Amino acid sequence: MIDGHIHIERGDYTLEWIDRFVDKAGKMQVDEIRLLEHCYIFEEFVPMYSSVCAYSEYIDAWFKRSAGKHKMAEYFKLIENVRKQRYPVEIKFGLEICYFREHEKFIEKLTKDKGFDFLLGSVHFVDDFAFDHKPEHWEGIDVDKIYRRYFEESIALAKSKLFDGIGHPDTIKLFGHSPSFSLLNYYKNLAKALADNGMYADQNSGVARRCPKTSSLGMDKKLLQALKKHGVNIITSSDAHCPNDVGDRIFDLGKCVVNA
Numbered sequence: 001m002i003d004g005h006i007h008i009e010r011g012d013y014t015l016e017w018i019d020r021f022v023d024k025a026g027k028m029q030v031d032e033i034r035l036l037e038h039c040y041i042f043e044e045f046v047p048m049y050s051s052v053c054a055y056s057e058y059i060d061a062w063f064k065r066s067a068g069k070h071k072m073a074e075y076f077k078l079i080e081n082v083r084k085q086r087y088p089v090e091i092k093f094g095l096e097i098c099y100f101r102e103h104e105k106f107i108e109k110l111t112k113d114k115g116f117d118f119l120l121g122s123v124h125f126v127d128d129f130a131f132d133h134k135p136e137h138w139e140g141i142d143v144d145k146i147y148r149r150y151f152e153e154s155i156a157l158a159k160s161k162l163f164d165g166i167g168h169p170d171t172i173k174l175f176g177h178s179p180s181f182s183l184l185n186y187y188k189n190l191a192k193a194l195a196d197n198g199m200y201a202d203q204n205s206g207v208a209r210r211c212p213k214t215s216s217l218g219m220d221k222k223l224l225q226a227l228k229k230h231g232v233n234i235i236t237s238s239d240a241h242c243p244n245d246v247g248d249r250i251f252d253l254g255k256c257v258v259n260a
């Protein structure tokens, strides 16, 4: 099995830290791990977030605590060191990049041909709204409108030619909101755009772990069906932010795909 989405942000860039992810992968019968960082961990990406920080004091404070901890050169050095070692599991390195339509050129400049094994694009903000932080932030939000804009941006992400895969393609559901209209058309258009661009979709257990009461495991069954129908590759992942969560429910995620 593959765990295609693992964050290493809570430790130093050392081989000892990477060993802990490898050890847990072995215990979980995972044979490939794809390690990544949120792009905002790097100083170079900080300017991309000025409008989301201006939109919300909460996000501004969160961003000041979380962002700009490393330079990308430090990450490249770690990747180089890891690639010189031998491990019982395959290790790939990439980035999880927040997608903003208006910053496509900026993203391309920082990520294209830099030696990453994969680039994962994720929608974490919709018209500057950070929808996945706290349920109370949804107060006063037009649910139908935010769903429409979320899928429009997801489809634009898939057409941008910047990424190899899309992260957790329907996390907008995490706090249990649902739109008054059917999402089938969006699912179909997203699946088609991913297929046309040779991209994979991330079947991710992170949100179900965080919000077990309001979110199902992985993608909506109908979205999985649309992806399968269009031949989109689906990769299971934990979205672990610590070694202990590596491989979390990876076999269940795979079963959801097979049974959809």
Ligand SMILES: [Zn+2]
Binding pocket: 096, 122, 124, 167, 168
């Ligand atoms: Zn994400």
Ligand SMILES: [Zn+2]
Binding pocket: 005, 007, 096, 167, 239
């Ligand atoms: Zn993630």
